[in-house]
Amino acid sequence: MTASAMFGPHALIIHYVSYVDKLIINLAVDTAVIPDPHLLCDDLVESLNIIKLAALEKGLHKMEV
Structure with missing residues (x-):
């Protein structure tokens, strides 16, 4: 779980963390x-x-989703 430090009303907050070969989206x-x-x-x-x-088609990097 990740935390956000934004205040006030928001319809959508997307918080993401990329670490090594993993991306976490909250x-x-x-x-x-x-x-x-x-x-x-x-x-x-x-x-x-x-x-x-x-x-991957451009051969940029091998990754998993």
């Missing part, structure tokens, strides 16, 4: 603004996989 969502945060997470994972595949 989302804080206002469900009044984003009614389906699980769909947002699924879309984020899909986007990261698309980015990973594009990087």
Whole structure:
């Protein structure tokens, strides 16, 4: 679990930590603004996989999502 030091109302906070070969993403969502945060997470994972595949096609780096 990660912590954030932001104050005040926010509809979406994305906090990420990259360490060695691991990326941890923590989302804080206002469900009044984003009614389906699980769909947002699924879309984020899909986007990261698309980015990973594009990087692998260019031979930039071997990584796992």
